[in-house]
Amino acid sequence: MKVLEWCKKEIEQLTQKSKTVGLQCIMFAKWIVLAVVVGLLVGAFGSLFGVCMEFATETRFRYAWLIFLLPVVGLIIVALYRSCSITKDGGTDIVIDTIHNSGAVPFRVAPLIFIATVLTHLVGGSAGREGAALQIGGSFGDKIGRVLKLDLMDRKVLIMCGMSAAFSALFGTPMAAAVFAMEVITVGVMYYAAFLPCVVASLVAAHFASEIIGISPESFHIINVPDLNLEMIAVVVLISIIGAGVSSIFCLILHKTSRGLEKLVKNSYIRVAIAGVAIICLTFIVGSRDYNGAGIDVIKRAFLGDVVPYAFLLKMLFTAITLGGGFKGGEIVPTFFVGATLGSAIGIALGVSPSLCAGIGMAVLFCGVTNCPLATLFISFELFNYKAVPYFLLAIAISYVLSGYSGLYGEQKIMYSKYKARYINRNVKDGD
Amino acid sequence: MKVLEWCKKEIEQLTQKSKTVGLQCIMFAKWIVLAVVVGLLVGAFGSLFGVCMEFATETRFRYAWLIFLLPVVGLIIVALYRSCSITKDGGTDIVIDTIHNSGAVPFRVAPLIFIATVLTHLVGGSAGREGAALQIGGSFGDKIGRVLKLDLMDRKVLIMCGMSAAFSALFGTPMAAAVFAMEVITVGVMYYAAFLPCVVASLVAAHFASEIIGISPESFHIINVPDLNLEMIAVVVLISIIGAGVSSIFCLILHKTSRGLEKLVKNSYIRVAIAGVAIICLTFIVGSRDYNGAGIDVIKRAFLGDVVPYAFLLKMLFTAITLGGGFKGGEIVPTFFVGATLGSAIGIALGVSPSLCAGIGMAVLFCGVTNCPLATLFISFELFNYKAVPYFLLAIAISYVLSGYSGLYGEQKIMYSKYKARYINRNVKDGD
Structure with missing residues (x-):
């Protein structure tokens, strides 16, 4: 009798266990698919952004007079943001804030920051491009989550996913991109639920950018590393x-x-x-x-x-x-x-x-x-x-x-x- | 008048700021010194452990009959733990538990696990060595914290410090050792306050083990990495x-x-x-x-x-x-x-x-x-x-x-x- 009871208990446990494992496998598959989608979409948009940025920089080098358009371009940028009713632009903070709280990244942020950053670089404003990448990726991720009617928690993961995909496409650094998106929001807390999605999206986006669009990843060579004495x-x-x-x-x-x-x-x-x-x-x-x-x-x-x-x-x-x-x-x-x-x-x-x-x-x-x-x-x-x-x-x-x-x-x-x-x-x- | 007020405010802010900076510099110096001490002490003890482990393994290979001593050595190990009144040995969990709660890692854990692990390997028990390293490092770190009468929070950092130093001395992997000690306790929370101490202790311990004692770090070579298609x-x-x-x-x-x-x-x-x-x-x-x-x-x-x-x-x-x-x-x-x-x-x-x-x-x-x-x-x-x-x-x-x-x-x-x-x-x- 005791053996029978033990068998029954073990079988019950196994059934329970296989149910959990089944559920975990579904979650796994879901995140792989979502991450590949985000990686492709954001990778494509991020690559396009990268190409435009390269074009803007080359054009600026070629036509030195473009710098005189700085004030004009400034006016255009302000007008653009005004016309989209973003008067107080938080920049990358918009994305971080959305993950902390329950807001949303307005989707119009993506095209806006895209155009504004390219224009800024074209006329010689001093700025980077990853801020744009993070906002583009974040707003894409959020949009995809909304279209698919995912809950808030999953949308946050998708935002991080988008951030890393855009970062990765632009810099060609998939590993850093995946970890950065997880680490930057709340220093000291790692949202590891986003790890697999961010890694997959980053790898897909980096591959897309380098192999399909032909963006060469940045690298700076340190030569002759001496021993650390x-x-x-x-x-x-x-x-x-x-x-x-x-x-x-x-x-x-x-x-x-x-x-x-x-x-x-x-x-x-x-x-x-x-x-x-x-x-x-x-x-x-x-x-x-x-x-x-x-x-x-x-x-x-x-x-x-x-x-x-x-x-x-x-x-x-x-x-x-x-x-x-x-x-x-x-x-x-x-x-x-x-x-x-x-x-x-x-x-x-x-x-x-x-x-x-x-x-x-x-x-x-x-x-x-x-x-x-x-x-x-x-x-x-x-x-x-x-x-x-x-x-x-x-x-x-x-x-x-x-x-x-x-x-x-x-x-x-x-x-x-x-x-x-x-x-x-x-x-x-x-x-x- | 307005300018005067502004100046006054700015100077006040600067004074406040420099006080904070001063305090931060003292903390910085304190942790560097503590980490070097832990790195040296644990590095030395960890290296000694490494040397003994190598000796045990070599001796086991040389004298095949040693395996017949397994039951006897088993009895000795149980007797040793009993005589030190550790009947329920939690292993590495003792160290993790101490960081979660407010207990202590008993210092006798260090020599006990040292001897017991070497004996187990000598006669051919199947086990690793980093569990021992983590316990040795943890109990040393805790002991140093107690001797210096540090508060609980600082002692926790020292335990992590000790864990990474021992891990690093044994495996020759300072980077992984530092991050592992921070990551393993609570997955999803990074105690970054321990980052600098762990890094310094790990580097010191690894250097001590490889340069002074001559322990060669493990490495396994992956040859021919193909593109990820x-x-x-x-x-x-x-x-x-x-x-x-x-x-x-x-x-x-x-x-x-x-x-x-x-x-x-x-x-x-x-x-x-x-x-x-x-x-x-x-x-x-x-x-x-x-x-x-x-x-x-x-x-x-x-x-x-x-x-x-x-x-x-x-x-x-x-x-x-x-x-x-x-x-x-x-x-x-x-x-x-x-x-x-x-x-x-x-x-x-x-x-x-x-x-x-x-x-x-x-x-x-x-x-x-x-x-x-x-x-x-x-x-x-x-x-x-x-x-x-x-x-x-x-x-x-x-x-x-x-x-x-x-x-x-x-x-x-x-x-x-x-x-x-x-x-x-x-x-x-x-x-x-």
Whole structure:
């Protein structure tokens, strides 16, 4: 009898277990299909964006006079956003906020940020492109979720999915893209439910962008990675400490400029026109076009050690005025620019490989402004050289701690103190 | 007047800011010093453990008759634990539980698990060594925290620090070690306050182990990584699905055997003696010593495709009896063994590179039993070949989802559902 009872119990357990396993398999299949759809759609749109950005940059290089259109383009951008009734544009914060709360990413954000970012780059505003990518991906993800009538929780996963797909298509870094979307929303909490969908969408989007559209992924080569001895540790620590400080200052300048300009000039048309004129004047005062556009070419030169020591300061200024004035684009590529030129300059001053120092600088700045140490590690491997692991590890860990609670995204939450294993649940300090 | 007021306000803000920065710098310095101390101490003890383990394994290979001492050594281990009044040994769960709650890791755990693991390996029990490392590191970290009279929160960080230092010294994988300690406690929550301390302790311990003691880090070479085309995707998906299932079954067998033996034989001396005799009999029935000890040599052979298809089953059986009977050691190296032999066997059957499949199998199993996708990614880079990124990424993501809520560590918490962005806060299911 006892054996019979035991058998019955085991069979019941097995039935229960197989039901759970069946349910899990359905969920698995569902997310694979959704992720492939998001990966393809966002990959296509993201690739198109990438191609347009390349075109805008090339055109800007060819026709130097385009810079004089800055004020005009500024007016067009403001008018565009006004006509779509987005007067207070939160940028990437819109997407982050939607995942925290129960809002929605308006779908018109995608075409708007697409056009506005391409226009900004065409005339030489100083900005990045990943902010646009995150918004495009996020709004696509949300839209797909709404069309399929998914519940809020699944829609949040799809938003993250879209973010990573767009990021991945544009930068060719699927691993960093997947982890970044999970890590950036709430630092300290990992929405691992989004891991498989984000990975699949990222891989599909990266494949689509590189193999079908032919966008070549960015990469910056660190040459000759020496062993991490005491002398090199001192170099890493120095770059990390200075870089962490600069990342805080960069966030502060971005926010202060934006608020300051808003207070000084209430009318957003006049504001953007003034900012446009300011960028034109600055460009001619500086006597170089290095600080207009994204500046990927300058980052590449920084890896070769061909950089002036104050380049990072000028880039911060140009970007703050461009974005604070009302032009559109991301903050990440400028962050990379600041990190690479700062690192390279320190490397040259100390007589250490500028390519290694530029890579470390980029990692330090990226971690400092995004508060995402693991995504930073992954992006360092994908953009630079896996061999420099211990350098990145140390630099990123220091930057995470010393950059404090400042950050690019005011809606980003930091769950645990950076200095103690304590729950704090606070928003990133946006420079006030 | 307005300008004066503004200046005053700004100066006040700056003073406040510099106070915060000063405090952050003190915290920074404190953690660097503590982490270096933990890294050196645990690195030294961990290296000594590594050397002893190597000695035990070599001696076992040299004197085949040592296997007949299994029951005697079993009795000694039980007597040792009894004499230190640890009757119900939670293994690695003790450390995880201490971080969740406010207990302490008894310091005698460190020497106990050290001796017991070395003895188990000397006579050919089937077990790993990282369980020992985690317990040694954890109890050292806790002890240092108590000696310095640190508060509970800081002690938790030091425990994680110790765990990563020991893991890193033993495996030579500082990056994975640092992230594993942060990720394994509560899946979905990252205690980033421990990031810098863990990174520094890991780097110091790894350096100490390899440069001063001369322990060479493990590595298994994946040769010829093909592009991830549709055919290879199918292979990865297949290995991941089978591997995720096997990882759940492995956890189930481990727990069921342990509980079953406890129920069947109440007396722990008799239990361990029976288990010892069982391992001896099994070894002679199988006619091979491949399933005794850690089996690193067999893992290496699996990478060359030299493996029998049922090797993973036998390893699960040997390990379940060894650990369930009361011998000591970790579960991770056996997990690697199961993954590598399973993957390799699938690779041979499909005519695909066995080294690539063995590596994927190891990653899938490790992620399946630990529920730590990011640490698995890092360990894959450090143990195998960074070039196989997309393979690992996909395999780990699938394994994370399909392995469900089973796991090695019953005290591990999973914060968010694996299938939805929903808070669940549940313990890992330990096979019941």
